[in-house]
Every structure is written in C-alpha cells, then in structure tokens.
Amino acid sequence: MEKGISVGLMGFGTVGMGVFRLIENHREKLQHQLGCSISVKRILVVDPDKNRDIQVDPDLMTVHAADILEDPEIDIVIEVMGGIERTRELLNRAFQNKKHVVTANKDLMALHGNELEDAASRNNCDLFYEASVAGGIPIIRAVKDGLVADEINKIMGIVNGTTNYILTRMDDEGLSYEDALQEAKELGFAEADPSGDVEGLDAARKMAILARLAFSVPVELSDVEVKGIKDFPVDDLKFGKQLGLTMKLIGFTHVRDHEVEVSVEPAFLPEKHPLAAVKNENNAVFVNSAAVGETMFYGPGAGSLPTAAAVMSDVAAVVNNISSGVPGQSYLEPCYEKKILASNQRFGSYYVRLHVKDVSGTFTVISSIFNELDISFERILQVPKKKDNGTAEVIIVTHETTKDNMGQALSNLQKSDVVEEVKSSYRIEGGVER
Ligand SMILES: NC(=O)C1=CN([C@@H]2O[C@H](COP(=O)(O)OP(=O)(O)OC[C@H]3O[C@@H](n4cnc5c(N)ncnc54)[C@H](OP(=O)(O)O)[C@@H]3O)[C@@H](O)[C@H]2O)C=CC1
Numbered sequence: 003m004e005k006g007i008s009v010g011l012m013g014f015g016t017v018g019m020g021v022f023r024l025i026e027n028h029r030e031k032l033q034h035q036l037g038c039s040i041s042v043k044r045i046l047v048v049d050p051d052k053n054r055d056i057q058v059d060p061d062l063m064t065v066h067a068a069d070i071l072e073d074p075e076i077d078i079v080i081e082v083m084g085g086i087e088r089t090r091e092l093l094n095r096a097f098q099n100k101k102h103v104v105t106a107n108k109d110l111m112a113l114h115g116n117e118l119e120d121a122a123s124r125n126n127c128d129l130f131y132e133a134s135v136a137g138g139i140p141i142i143r144a145v146k147d148g149l150v151a152d153e154i155n156k157i158m159g160i161v162n163g164t165t166n167y168i169l170t171r172m173d174d175e176g177l178s179y180e181d182a183l184q185e186a187k188e189l190g191f192a193e194a195d196p197s198g199d200v201e202g203l204d205a206a207r208k209m210a211i212l213a214r215l216a217f218s219v220p221v222e223l224s225d226v227e228v229k230g231i232k233d234f235p236v237d238d239l240k241f242g243k244q245l246g247l248t249m250k251l252i253g254f255t256h257v258r259d260h261e262v263e264v265s266v267e268p269a270f271l272p273e274k275h276p277l278a279a280v281k282n283e284n285n286a287v288f289v290n291s292a293a294v295g296e297t298m299f300y301g302p303g304a305g306s307l308p309t310a311a312a313v314m315s316d317v318a319a320v321v322n323n324i325s326s327g328v329p330g331q332s333y334l335e336p337c338y339e340k341k342i343l344a345s346n347q348r349f350g351s352y353y354v355r356l357h358v359k360d361v362s363g364t365f366t367v368i369s370s371i372f373n374e375l376d377i378s379f380e381r382i383l384q385v386p387k388k389k390d391n392g393t394a395e396v397i398i399v400t401h402e403t404t405k406d407n408m409g410q411a412l413s414n415l416q417k418s419d420v421v422e423e424v425k426s427s428y429r430i431e432g433g434v435e436r
C-alpha cells in the first residue's frame with residue numbers, strides 16, 4: 003500500500019499509551035509485516051495538560067472527537083477510552099464517516115455489540131475487539147478463525163484478573179477478602195470502581211461476547227446469570243482444599259442443540275484441572291470443541307502492553323483487509339435464534355456446606371432430603387462441633403444433578419429441623435461431563 007495508515011487514538015490512559023508505545027517501538031517491523039507505515043494522527047483525551055509518563059507531540063492531543071471523526075485522512079479509530087453511551091454514539095459516527103474501528107471496550111461490546119457490528123458492516127467498515135476479552139490472550143481470534151471449522155461445545159474461563167488475584171491471595175496466603183481486594187486495587191488490576199469486578203459483571207460482559215461468537219447466537223448481557231465473589235468466606239476455600247477442590251470465579255458457556263447457557267459464578271474445580279493452576283491476575287480460557295478436543299489459552303488478561311498488543315493485532319487485521327480490498331466483511335451475523343437452556347437441563351455436581359444442630363438422626367434427615375430428589379453423595383466431610391453454639395458443620399459433595407433439583411434440595415434443607423443454616427453451595431466444574 004503506497005499511502006500509510008493513519009490512526010486516531012481515542013483515549014490515552016493505560017491501554018492508549020501502550021498502543022502508542024508499540025507503534026513507536028515497532029515502527030519498522032510493522033511496516034515490513036503490513037507493507038505500509040502506521041502513524042498516530044490525533045489523540046483524544048479529557049485533559050490534554052495531564053502529566054503523562056510518555057513523550058508525545060502536544061499538537062497530537064485534542065479534546066474534540068470531531069478532530070478524529072471528521073478527519074478524512076484518518077483510516078482507523080482506536081477506541082480505548084471506555085464508557086458506554088457517549089462512546090457508542092462516537093463509534094456510530096466513525097462508521098458513518100467510513101472509518102474502521104478497533105476497540106478494547108468490553109462494556110460497550112457486551113451491551114451494543116450486535117448494533118455496532120451491524121453499523122460497521124452497513125458502512126463496509128471493520129470492527130474488531132480482540133482486547134475486550136482476556137486482555138493479551140488472542141481468544142477471540144482463536145474462536146472466530148482458529149476454530150472456524152470446528153464445533154465448540156463449551157467454554158470455561160477465568161476472565162477477570164482482579165477476582166482471580168483475590169481468590170489466589172486468600173487461598174495461598176490466608177489473606178482476608180478485604181486485604182486481597184486492597185492489594186488488587188493498588189496493583190492496578192481492579193477497575194476504578196471494583197464492584198463490576200467482584201460482583202462478576204466484568205466477567206459476564208466478556209462471557210456474553212465469547213458466547214455470541216462461539217455459538218453464533220445473539221447472546222445479550224442480560225442472558226448471563228451472574229454471581230460474584232464479594233465478601234467470599236475464607237472457610238469455603240479451606241474446606242475445598244481438604245476435598246481437593248480449588249475455588250475460581252468461572253465464566254461458563256455451553257450449548258446443546260443451539261440452546262445456550264451462560265453464567266459467571268464462584269465454582270470449585272478439581273485441583274488437577276488446568277484452570278485450577280491459573281494464579282494471581284492471570285486469565286485462561288478452556289475450550290472444548292468437537293474436532294480439536296480440549297484447548298487452553300493462558301496469559302495476562304489486563305495491563306498496558308498485553309492489552310495494547312491485542313489492539314494492535316486488530317489494527318494489523320484491518321490493514322490486511324484494506325490491502326486485500328475486503329474491509330467490512332468480518333461480521334458474521336449470528337445464524338441461530340436465541341434459545342436459553344432451561345434450568346432443569348443444566349447439570350452439575352455441587353458442594354454444599356451446612357451448619358447442623360447436633361441432634362441424633364441428622365444424617366438420616368439430610369440423606370432423605372437429597373434422596374427424594376435423586377441426588378447422591380460423592381463425599382461428606384464432617385467438621386468437629388464448634389464449642390460456642392453447639393452446631394456442627396457438614397460439607398457434602400454431590401454427584402451430578404440439575405440446577406432445579408439442587409435449588410429444591412437447598413430450600414428443603416433450610417426448612418428442615420436439623421439444619422441451622424445452609425451456609426453456602428457452589429457448582430463443581432470440570433469434574434463431570436455434561
Ligand atoms: N486497563 C486494562 O488492562 C484493560 C482495559 N480494557 C479496556 O480498555 C479501555 C481503556 O482502559 P484504560 O486504558 O485502562 O483506561 P484509562 O482510564 O487508563 O484511560 C482512559 C483514557 O480515555 C480518556 N477518556 C476517558 N473518557 C473520555 C471522554 N469522554 N472523552 C475523551 N477522552 C476520554 C482519558 O483521558 P485523560 O487521560 O485526559 O483522563 C484517558 O486517557 C476500557 O474500555 C477498558 O475496559 C480492556 C482490557 C484490559
């Protein structure tokens with residue numbers, strides 16, 4: 003391509019500065035690989051006078067989005083500023099002005115991905131968003147391209163670094179939930195408001211995007227069942243360990259006859275499962291597909307340069323499409339109608355922790371509650387009686403049952419005379435085939 007490619011950078015924070023650095027540091031390599039130069043023409047920020055840890059020509063900075071959107075020389079808009087409604091409007095304007103878009107914005111793509119893909123395609127523009135799921139891990143490209151001729155059955159992922167860091171620190175070092183969260187904030191993994199991380203919403207956004215691509219079904223954020231790890235009890239980590247189980251915040255998506263299940267929840271994994279070994283802020287996505295079998299993609303799910311590298315892989319894809327004269331053809335409209343898998347079709351084995359009154363016949367009553375619903379026990383752990391209030395703790399690991407059955411069992415247990423309290427229950431992933 004004779005003319006070089008000009009990009010407009012919307013946002014110059016953690017990811018934006020990483021993108022700028024990669025373009026500057028790998029100028030020659032990019033030119034060689036892509037057959038044209040890439041240069042940043044304008045940078046949109048809120049405060050152009052902010053002190054930034056990077057050398058940049060002040061003339062590049064602007065506070066006016068129009069300086070990027072209306073500039074006919076800018077070919078690609080790289081959106082790394084975050085936000086939803088305003089950003090949605092800006093990206094729609096970018097497409098109207100025939101600009102290709104690369105974004106890292108999972109919030110926006112989870113909520114308005116279908117609309118933006120459609121706008122891009124109507125305007126013959128590319129829209130790529132590799133960095134929006136699992137930061138530096140090229141999982142979107144793996145799902146869309148690498149496994150294009152395969153049939154994905156299930157994806158399980160650790161797609162939020164903050165919660166994985168918190169659970170690792172609690173499990174390995176015995177830190178409290180609050181102290182572990184504080185560390186994650188100081189290290190910069192957590193969002194400015196970490197509630198989206200710990201309540202599971204950040205992971206839910208990423209899983210909605212992955213499920214949509216993996217199963218070609220127009221999954222929306224509201225289809226994802228979400229439970230986070232806010233105030234997670236350290237006792238469950240301890241008992242899990244005794245049972246050979248490791249706790250993770252797991253994004254799960256599964257399809258059966260085009261009926262989809264998407265969830266994010268704290269779940270136990272057998273400690274030998276590959277995802278159980280993923281520690282600290284790292285992310286990993288485990289894919290089960292018909293032809294390839296099991297694959298796992300592992301790496302940093304956030305951070306300046308890892309995320310910027312994913313953004314630049316998308317920029318390279320746009321440049322290649324422009325060179326080949328085929329931009330705007332990347333959008334594959336979901337080909338199946340959306341059907342959500344009913345809860346009586348969702349199977350899993352479970353960990354249930356009960357506080358029981360120390361009365362004779364306790365086990366008979368508990369067993370009969372499970373038996374009535376056809377739920378069998380895989381293991382039981384009894385914790386010696388607590389001195390202070392006379393209750394004992396019982397942990398039950400069940401064989402596979404439906405989500406409905408387990409919900410009914412928990413409700414019956416709570417009502418029974420021998421159970422003081424149902425303290426917790428978690429699905430166990432990766433141990434049983436579904
Ligand atoms: N950080 C990470 O590791 C990852 C981030 N992402 C996503 O990447 C995007 C960017 O994240 P990150 O770099 O961490 O964010 P930062 O908060 O570090 O940076 C945001 C940048 O955007 C600018 N900005 C924000 N709002 C506006 C606005 N309304 N108009 C103009 N400029 C604006 C800010 O300007 P100023 O500098 O003047 O304040 C800043 O330069 C988000 O969508 C995030 O979810 C995805 C994966 C990982």
Ligand SMILES: N[C@@H](CC=O)C(=O)O
Binds near residue numbers: 163164165204304
């Ligand atoms: N807060 C997020 C950052 C990247 O998406 C996380 O912890 O994973």
